[in-house]
Amino acid sequence: MRVRRILAPNPSLFTGPGTNTYLIEDAGEALILDPGPIEDSHQRAILVAARGLAVRAVLVTHTHPDHAPLANPLARLLEVPALGYEPGPQFHPDHRLGEGDVIEVGETHLEAIYTPGHSDDHLCFRSGDVLFTGDHIKGGSSVLITDAGPYMNSLHRVARLRLTRLYPGHGEEIDRPAQAISWYIAHRQEREKEILAAVTTGCRTVGEVVDHVYKEVDPALHDLAAYSVAAHLKKLAAESTVRFDGEAGWNAAVGLTPGS
Numbered sequence: 001m002r003v004r005r006i007l008a009p010n011p012s013l014f015t016g017p018g019t020n021t022y023l024i025e026d027a028g029e030a031l032i033l034d035p036g037p038i039e040d041s042h043q044r045a046i047l048v049a050a051r052g053l054a055v056r057a058v059l060v061t062h063t064h065p066d067h068a069p070l071a072n073p074l075a076r077l078l079e080v081p082a083l084g085y086e087p088g089p090q091f092h093p094d095h096r097l098g099e100g101d102v103i104e105v106g107e108t109h110l111e112a113i114y115t116p117g118h119s120d121d122h123l124c125f126r127s128g129d130v131l132f133t134g135d136h137i138k139g140g141s142s143v144l145i146t147d148a149g150p151y152m153n154s155l156h157r158v159a160r161l162r163l164t165r166l167y168p169g170h171g172e173e174i175d176r177p178a179q180a181i182s183w184y185i186a187h188r189q190e191r192e193k194e195i196l197a198a199v200t201t202g203c204r205t206v207g208e209v210v211d212h213v214y215k216e217v218d219p220a221l222h223d224l225a226a227y228s229v230a231a232h233l234k235k236l237a238a239e240s241t242v243r244f245d246g247e248a249g250w251n252a253a254v255g256l257t258p259g260s
Contacts, residue, residue, distance in 0.1 A: 001026050005020050005023075005167075006046055007019070010037055013224075016140070016171055020034065020171075021033065029054045031058075042070070057075070057080050058082045061134025063085075067134065068091040085114070085123050086121050098112065099113065117155075122135065130166075131167070135169045137180060139166075151188070192235070195209055196236060199242055199255065199256060200256065207226070
């Protein structure tokens, strides 16, 4: 298997240097993973990279707008199927993939692994000891999550896979997966402790928790931090540790459950 990265021209606070599109090649065949936003120059770059190869499918890890919108137009142009977990904004899979489904390219087999947490529709793709992580794990930073419970379960799951390399949706390749995944787990565990401590000391809204936990962070990023706080509060509420109405809004109420 040969892997080539084609960087989409969409740098931002959320995407870092841009979305990593991967061309996965074996025996003259190829898969295109996460083609990114609809951008003519990026589509041309993908087609140039794939020249001379028999492209079998276009895959997406999840349906966020920096990963999936180009998938259907590119698949139609190449006359191949677009594959993903479920429909989403600007993406409609020709065939839906689920846990354990296998996509073949040459002699390489990619296995879909369901990893919710960053989004409800997130898949990673494994080939042997290599994992394409989408936004489950990024190179060089943490990720925005929607629910810390499923996300932590997904992290622990990939930690058990004995991987040697990660190809993330953003940032550089990761050649020490165990170390990177351990950092992700520790980071989320520490953040949960800080959030629970904030509620214990009297914070009663998401905004108050953000101001307490992220007081050293640029206030311009606090609205973004509210999503992380809400994701952890969902997990704590599911464990009956806190009361939380489940919304990410700044004024969403939070409190300790009786006896906690």
